[in-house]
Amino acid sequence: HLFQVSSGLDSLVLGEGQILSQVKQVHKVGQGVVGFGRNIGGLFKHAITAGKRVRSETSIAAGAVSVSSAAVELAIMKLPKDGILSARMLVIGAGKMGKLVIKHLIAKGCKRVVVVNRSEERVSLLQEELSGAELIYQPLTEMLSNAAGADVVFTSTASETPLFLKEHVENLPPVAGQVGGTRLFIDISVPRNVGTCVSEVNLARVYNVDDLKEVVEANKEVRQKKALEAQMIIDEELRQFDAWRDSLETVPTIKKLRAYAERIRMAELEKCLSKLGDDVSKKNRKLVDDLSRGIVNKLLHGP
Known part of the structure; x- marks a missing residue:
């Protein structure tokens, strides 16, 4: 496994x-x-x-899709044809997954993405990398107000508690008909950032990692x-x-x-050297020692 x-x-x-x-x-x-x-x-x-x-x-x-690219593909599937080009995009979280979502959105033709994140630094660095698109940084305190102006909301944070619940979403203004008339929440966080109760809100749809199977199973x-x-x-x-x-x-x-084997080698080596006497040079003693060691190693290597 x-x-x-x-x-x-x-x-x-x-x-x-x-x-x-x-x-x-x-x-x-x-x-x-x-x-x-x-x-x-x-x-x-x-x-x-x-x-x-x-x-x-x-x-x-x-060409393997990532969770982030599958999330963007899912948004494209749920929006009307070419809706990705005009839909207002909001990405919450600029970590690894969030950055990939932004990159895939830009690659699919989005020119403007609002990014809500704890700090501005990551968004600024990403803006330098993606100079052809407009990334607008917003602090976490402005999350709900930015959700009100978004048609598609991607969430990818490490929050242990939901960022969106039914009471946060039910009073948001409606989404324009040209992008489907339904606000999409695509949550790729674990644990989930969007409560399942949000699905109860009229004209709001929630998709999570499990729903990405629809994209993945296509191939x-x-x-x-x-x-x-x-x-x-x-x-x-x-x-x-x-x-x-x-x-x-x-x-x-x-x-x-x-x-x-080493004990036998040493014992036999001592016998050999004692028979050879004291006239054996240090160099020759080493040669005999190396020879005996090599024979033992080769004999034991196979087994």
């Missing part, structure tokens, strides 16, 4: 790249945790290798083919991991065997 997660096969969006970084982070943090141990550490190392191989040796990541056949290619690599890496794990059981025996 971990190998599939690391490879992006267990993600809503097949081949999604962020999950591999998260698996790496777990492995990094685990190094300092009692009980993580060699077995679990090795499991994560092999899973990370599998994830890297799947992305480099298959086309699973080629199901291609996804399944890519998944089969990836699974072959995963199976190969699993065999490698199993072999490594099995080898751990023989480590104590191997150590004892090496120690036993």
Whole structure:
């Protein structure tokens, strides 16, 4: 399961790249945790290798949609034709996911996006990067007033409590008919930023990560083919991991065997050197020592 997660096969969006970084982070943090141990550490190392191989040796990541791009595609599907060009866009949160939403909106033709964020710095940096579009920063305190002027609201924050509830939305002004007449809330946050109760409001629709399956499943056949290619690599890496794990059981025996062989080597070396006498140079003594060590290592390497 971990190998599939690391490879992006267990993600809503097949081949999604962020999950591999998260698996790496777990492995990094685990190094300092009692009980993580060699077995679990090795499991994560092999899973990370599998994830890297799947992305480099298959086309699973080629053109793979992200959660953020799927959210934008969902908005396009729910808006009238070409509605994306005229709809007023509001993005709440300028973290990794929020930034990607903004970039995908611009790529789809949006020229103006209002961004509500805790600080202005991230929005300013993004504005420099996307010089061809207009990004308007608004503080969190102005979130509701900006939602009143938006047709589509994307939420992507780390808030533990909902930002929008029924009472926040029911008094917002209506949305123009040319963009569908319904205000769309597309919530890609975990936990959710938009309460399910908002769906009870007339002319408001709420979509969350689960609803992105509608976009992702649109190319199901291609996804399944890519998944089969990836699974072959995963199976190969699993065999490698199993072999490594099995080898751990023989480590104590191997150590004892090496120690036993080393004792015999040293004893026989001493006998040899004593027979050769004191006339043997330091260089030749080292040559004999290296010879005996090399023979032992080669004999033990195969088993």
